[in-house]
Amino acid sequence: MTIPLTSRAREIQARVRAFVDAELIPWEVHAEMHEGLVPEHVWTRMKEKAREAGLDNMDMPAAMGGRGYTMLEQAVAQEQTGRVTNALGWCANNPLRWMLEACSPEQIDRWIKPLMTGQRHECYAITEAGAGSDVDAIQATARREGEHYILNGEKWHVTSANLADYMFFQAKIEGGPNDGSHALFFVDHGTPGVEIVRTPAYTHNYRAHHPIYRFADVRVPASHRIGAEGDGMGFTYAWFRHERLMIAARCCGSAERLIEEATAFARSRIVFGQPLAEQQAVQFMLADSVTELFAARLMTYETARAIDAGADVKTAHAQCSMAKLYASEMAGRVADRAVQIFGGRGYMRENVAERFFRELRVDRIWEGASEIQRIIIANGLLKRGAESLVG
Ligand SMILES: Cc1cc2nc3c(=O)[nH]c(=O)nc-3n(C[C@H](O)[C@H](O)[C@H](O)COP(=O)(O)OP(=O)(O)OC[C@H]3O[C@@H](n4cnc5c(N)ncnc54)[C@H](O)[C@@H]3O)c2cc1C
Structure with a gap:
């Protein structure tokens, strides 16, 4: 990996990746074939192991019993949960910091703290x-x-x-x-x-x-x-920014998994007497995919890092939209290419590319569809200039 990360972020990345590989990925196909469910004792274990991996309460301050992760550390962790299908990565409780700013002490006790402990959802x-x-x-x-x-x-x-x-x-x-x-x-x-x-x-x-x-x-x-009457939209924007950036991170994780799996398949699959990976047309699909992933990851990490450094909120709002727009569309293209590389196998629900091909589609719709992200980005560009967005 060529992207500079602190040793703490690297440690979080390695820990969450190991958890996802050991506890979640082995259950994807079962979940797919059972309407998204795994046996209840497995789900309980996933939640326990997620806590051990430091995947819960990431945005909550340490003083409140949260992990107190920076935005970049959260992006790095969420990216790893994006590597698994069937939303098995949603096994950790992650209330958001804006809730503490928005809610009264009584509301925090009744509705937010129990989210942290998993007693309420x-x-x-x-x-x-x-x-x-x-x-x-x-x-x-x-x-x-x-x-x-x-x-x-x-x-x-x-x-x-x-x-x-x-x-x-x-x-x-x-x-x-x-x-x-x-x-x-x-x-x-x-x-x-x-x-x-x-x-x-x-x-x-x-x-x-x-x-x-x-x-x-x-x-x-x-x-x-x-909060007060009239505060509703402000809270919604705060949470959109966070969630859009985390969608971008998870899309990077999904793309990485797809590239790894499609590359491994292309190496081992023999067609016309030689590995598929030796066909330049296949190499080009993989090359485009990994290049786009690199760009999306840089954008996501840099947006997170800038927020941690106190970026202007309007600039951050537009950059979160840029990261979500680019990463979600990138992941969709990568999934499409992966299905093509897997051929008929890529159309089987037991195949990771087939599942991601379906599941990633919604990342271009929820938390603001791609067109809405473009409108936000264009507004930022027209009001504050390109320098504020990419300078
Ligand atoms: C699986 C799933 C889970 C969801 N979870 C939640 C949830 O938990 N809570 C919740 O409140 N919502 C949730 N949503 C809703 C989601 O946020 C909306 O679907 C999304 O914001 C788009 O709104 P819409 O579906 O009404 O599409 P519309 O607003 O009707 O838009 C339809 C299409 O037109 C495009 N469009 C709209 N305006 C313009 C424009 N000005 N220029 C160009 N194109 C435009 C849109 O981009 C979209 O492609 C969820 C949606 C899905 C699919």
Whole structure:
């Protein structure tokens, strides 16, 4: 590896890689064939080993009992979890630091600290049938009634809702001085009026489902509101930045695994009397893949390093979009080439390239689709110039 990393980052990288190789990768095919599930005792062991590998609470400060990793260290660790399919890398609890800034001490005790210990699990209900890319188009409402809010709306693609016991629910305030502004709320599963509409099937086979939820006159105490009325979008942006960068990191890990596996296959597969790897057309696919991975990894690490060094938040916002855009599109191209190199085997669900080919597709859609990342990058370029983004 030619990219400079601190010895602590290298140590995290080696530790997480060893965990992924020993504990997660051996269970991928089983998960694929069992709707994303592994036996419960295996899942428990994965969670324990993830903790031992230092993969949990990475963004939380050490003073709170978290790992206190830098952004670069988190990217390096997440990259390794990207090497496994079927979302088995999601076996560690990773609440985010913005939650500590946004939540009251009571909220931290009730909803955030139990995330750190794995006693509670969260999910995010923002997207709606008519509002995905354009978050401001949400129609969910929060109406104040005395010391309560009445929540209404329907939320789509609520990832992990089947494993969670509460939601972050985003709505627009209805009435009062902040009418039309966004706010975020904690909503516990089981609160009267929260009901599952249906659980659609998706392209991937993950333990975590993405149900549609209806909220009909859901009454929550005002103390469930996160921050002030009008703060909702600010929190969402903070978490988008973090998540987009981590998607970029995981896409780099996926691409690396694909390149390793496709290269090994090309060396061993004999076609027309010689290894496939000796065919220049195959070499070119591998060469393009590893070159693009190098570029994506540099971009991801450098964006993380700049955030650690206190980068301007607007520049960081655009650079996280650049990293997500480039790395997710790069990984999609690498997966496509890997399927081609594996030939018919690459179309079998037991093959890693087939699974990544399907699973990586969503990285160009969720947390802002590629077109939305381009809009953010173009805005940054037009307002602050190329120097601010690449200088
Ligand atoms: C598996 C999965 C899990 C998800 N998990 C969650 C979750 O946990 N919580 C949650 O709240 N949401 C979640 N989402 C929702 C996700 O964030 C949205 O799907 C995504 O933001 C895109 O929104 P949309 O699907 O409504 O597409 P739309 O906004 O309808 O866009 C459709 C297409 O048009 C393009 N487009 C939109 N505007 C423009 C423009 N101005 N110029 C050019 N092209 C444009 C988009 O890029 C996209 O390609 C999840 C989605 C999926 C698929």
